[in-house]
Amino acid sequence: MQAGNHCASLENNAQRIKNLHAETRQNDVAATAGSLAAKMELSDRLLKASDVVEESVQVAMQNLAAAERQNLAAQAIHDGTEKLLKSKISSLRKRDIRQQDLSSNILYNIGNYKRRERRDDW
Secondary structure (H helix, E strand, O other): OHHHHHHHHHHHHHHHHHHHHHHHOOOOOOOOHHHHHHHHHHHHHHHHHHHHHHHHHHHHHHHHHHHHHHHHHHHHHHHHHHHHHHHHHHHHHHHHHHHHHHHHHHHHHHHHHHHHHHHHOO
16 A cells, blocks of 8 residues: 555656646746746756656556565465365364264263163063
8 A cells, every 4th residue: 555655646746747847848938048048957857857756656666566466465375274264164163063963872872772771671
């Protein structure tokens, strides 16, 4: 999320610099040679700043892509772990139910066997 916000901020700054550069290149007639030179210097500096910001935007986009890949990998690991955990819980519950059924059957059969012994005693 931070990488996305940083990338958006840099893109916004790049657009602002481009807009300022476009304003300095308008066909306004300069009043003096000094103001024309200052305007051209500002335009050149804005152009250089725009190039630097564009490089920063590219790096930020690469960082964002890397963060998204890392997030997807972590989500896949989380989903796999959760699925494995649910499977294990399910098998343990089934085993517990089988164990309870087995215990019930053994106790039931023991009770029946004792009753049969008593009947045989008559």
